[in-house]
Amino acid sequence: MDLSAIHAALSAKSYSTLGPLCDDLLLQVASRGAATDDWPYAVHLLAHLYLNDLNSARFLWKTVPQEVKDARPELAAIWKIGQCLWNRDYAGVYTTAHEFEWSPEIADFVAGFLESYRKRIFELLTSAYSTIIVADVSHFMGMSEEDATNYAVQNGWSLDAATKMLTVRKQKAQTNQKLDASKLQRLTECVFHLEH
Structure with a gap:
């Protein structure tokens, strides 16, 4: 089983590409009838959590053989993070991630996940x-x-230090889009065609 593309994505910190990449490679491996005992399930599961794709993460977890779940504590630790996400236990995500000693192969990925998650939460708070x-x-x-x-x-x-209250600065909406005349013309022609 050739996992070089997964290792390359991890090395390049291209974490957002790992979910689809792992899905495709696992399908290829499974279609050939090859054993998936050595499959990097922890990376695969974390890749779905990184993309905030909780449904795919749950589906993957359900398909992982029980003996693999029992034998890989790192995989179980990632699943605990997934459960915190599913239950909207915001503090639990960080606590669970910091309680486990991650392998060198995945430690940077977990740190990248936490950074991405923190930014996403901050954007939610801002909005x-x-x-x-x-x-x-x-x-x-x-x-x-x-x-x-x-x-x-x-x-x-x-x-406001006296009240320990933070005032949120909203992001300004981008409104300076320029309309391309050719796109407007194509849109007009399309609407005209649909109406007649």
């Missing part, structure tokens, strides 16, 4: 709140209150 207390940001971001405050302030939020 959902206009003000939020520091303790809540700390909880959602899996950081100490001081680190969460520093992270938020570095990303343009402001702190």
